[in-house]
Amino acid sequence: MANKDDISMAVIKRLPRYYRFLGELKKNGVVRISSRELSERMGLTASQIRQDFSRYGGLGHQGYGYNVEKLHHEMGEFLGLQNRHAAILVGGGNLGRAVANHIYSQAGGFDLIGIFDRKQSLTGQMIRDIPVRHIDGLDEFCREQRPMVAILCVPEDAARDLVEQLIGLGVKAFWNFSSYDISLDYPEVPVENVHIGDSLMTLCYKISQE
């Protein structure tokens, strides 16, 4: 397999979508698929699909195409979905709850081990099978449980302070729903941003263009 370091973000960003489509095909009992047919279903070029897949070594067979189950499985491996990373969630509001539920229904990758909020009224409430703890207990919890990932569903100012605190506590990566730009201060730390506000502005632009 090619060294993953060579693979550009442009390709990586397409992998989850491939993974979803292949999962769907697998569920529908499709055994094999050609790059051409997959391209039609996904709205990509067959060329791009072959380029993307070929980076991961011999996934296909000439004259046959790709085995759906194998491809789906390998794609999950490339994404690292077989790993289990201990994660904590900070911010138990609506967004935090939605995200917590998502992690549960999503196949792989993360185990949510703690939820924190600064609102006293939330502490003790259960989200799925996890109790919401008060943010004051964050330090102690992290020192004992050593979460690897933190999910930030808090406002920008809170996120800024939390990132500093959490990095000090050994957190290695962030799933960031705030508008605080973590990478500017910590360029080496893996961060995945979900900027809902930016998405809304982009929609506004697209509509204005009609």
Added chain:
Amino acid sequence: MANKDDISMAVIKRLPRYYRFLGELKKNGVVRISSRELSERMGLTASQIRQDFSRYGGLGHQGYGYNVEKLHHEMGEFLGLQNRHAAILVGGGNLGRAVANHIYSQAGGFDLIGIFDRKQSLTGQMIRDIPVRHIDGLDEFCREQRPMVAILCVPEDAARDLVEQLIGLGVKAFWNFSSYDISLDYPEVPVENVHIGDSLMTLCYKISQE
């Protein structure tokens, strides 16, 4: 001003971030800024910033830089934030609530005029100042109120049927939080996707790379 149709998505996707940073500078009383200084604050090249801004006509002044307030305002105009689009939200769960609150706190673009859910237990509840209605009333509501945009915070299968129904009811654009790929079936309809599941997989990949 250049015809907006010429401007690529790569540029458009950066506009909300510019808009946010400029709003912050404005709030901090910064009057003027050069492309070089903005580039350092945002982690971009000065060249890219000048390229991006120059597409919109003479926003800067040689030897001076850019006026922060003017640039912020113009950026908002390009994004169409001065418009008001009537929007409905389908799906009153945690994600729907989070999104509804977002629309309220966000400066511009959308007026949320209705919220729908198929759960009887939710109907009648208030989210902000909007009552949750039962999904059975969607047709009648849309025929009377003519929403332009629909926000989908429902599972994929529900989203599929809803899009068909809503397009029939005159909805022109979608903010889509489901994994249903609207553009495959309706390539002409403006859609902005927020794929939380894909984002989580991408994070998983980034962590595995460390």
Added chain:
DNA sequence: TAGATTGTTAATCGATTAACAATC
């Protein structure tokens, strides 16, 4: 074997960066 389809190389296209003349 003949037909299908990959993996890969080459060509094209688009986006980013560098350079600099224009000018405030």
Added chain:
DNA sequence: TAGATTGTTAATCGATTAACAATC
């Protein structure tokens, strides 16, 4: 005027598409 900085053109870099030999 001298210094700073834009807007724009040219150069570079990267990503996508096309073509096709390899081969199942």
